[in-house]
Amino acid sequence: MGPLARFETVGLRYGTDAEVLRDISFRLDRGAFMFLVGPSGAGKTSLLKLLYLDEKPTRGRLTLFGKDIGAASRGELTALRRRVGVVFQDFRLLDHLSAFENVALPLRIAGVAESEVTAHVEELLGWVGLSAKANVRPQTLSGGEQQRLAIARAVIARPDLLLCDEPTGNVDPEMAARLLHLFQELNRLGTTVVVATHALQLLPRVPSATIMRLERGRIEDPTGTVRYAPDSTRAVGTR
């Protein structure tokens, strides 16, 4: 079984602007836990967009779930998107839907039977501590609650790949630790997890994680993915 994602000298530009990602090459193994770090504007969100198929590389080759994205049909891309869960930096919850309905959305899009939807959503809302707020609209929830709701929506369909863009940005340290634990649990169950974050203090909490640093659209270590030792805050090697 090959890697879950493979980037080969991938470049990305929006319109006619300069490239926001340049010569990105790395592989993301199935079951991996990866932190994506780097300063604002380094290209972390753009790289995630490639992974959740909101953009196609403008250069190079991206293979996801064994499929060359450049050659995939619209139908194939849609099927691949259903295997990816995304937690956006700004949550992107639908304000006209209740918390329950927001979490149920991926299952309902996939056409899952309503009895199954109800059971799964109720269970997951309990897991993220929002059972009591199932019927409220997202805009009435606190930032942390919205964050948890967004995470519940991202994982409800048991994605093979979970992408999180600054998932702990709006929560207190205790909640950040709990969320990270949740991601680790999902990872333990087989989900590949990529977390883009500024919060470097989180990195040692996942000793097995791969860490990749982006700087001005490039991977900082051009030879591959930078790996940090579990008990260190600096890069000690590459692979």
Place this chain on the structure above:
Amino acid sequence: MVGWLPRAERYRFLPPEPVLRTALPWIVALMVALATLGVAAGMALAMGVGSLGMGVSSGLTVQIADGNPDRKAERAARIMTVLEASGAVTDPRQLSEERTNALLAPWLGTDDAADVLPVPVMIDANLVSGADVAAFRAAIADVDPEAIVDSHGEWFAPFSRLGWTMSGLALGAALLLLVAMAATVVLGVRAGLGRQREALGILHVLGAEDRIISGLFQYRLAVTTLVGAAGGFLMAMLVLAAISLLLADIGGGLLGAASLPVWGWLGLLIVPVLAVLLAMLTTRMTVERALGERI
């Protein structure tokens, strides 16, 4: 209760939009009203021209003008004999002197015009279907070269052409109005896609297929167009009912013949139905094209 709704609408994948909040149903109502009136005018003209044409096209009149009353009567009798024996016409009948006098009385102010003026003898007949007017005219000329054969169909033909042309133009205008409505729907759908851009982006990332999105828009536009088309059709029916009452007062002639039969009124229903179907088709094409611009 809501089981028949598309899944995307049942679960409100996109924020609901009250039908009458946008200008679209009002524009559709106006377009459908005008298109219905256009189709009604086209159909009524076609029916009027058709029914009048059927009445007069087969008619013909032979005129025998002669200053000598005895010779005129003799020539008329000769032509009557030919007409009665001819297979090309049926029911030949000579207008009586009393009838001729009565017809001329409003202009001449006398009821014995035929006694004081050389009024021609008129013989009416009906041309059988498929009979050749030129051959018939030649046959009459053999008997009486000075007799004039007047085919009603020949003088009615320009009116008929005008009537059919106007009818075609009215139907064409109705069709153009529906095309204009479809263009308005395109703009409405694009505006809707713009308003829902954020939600559409989320649905896209969550793996919603294009057909789910286009189906949802198609359903919503169908409801919007249906409301507009029903309103517009009702408006047109009220106008047509008023015109029918006015025509009933006028009575016969082309206007009288131009009223619609029951099937004609029912046939007008095709306009709102066509408008809704056209809007749905246009919506699907617009949404799929817009979604196709994303990866």
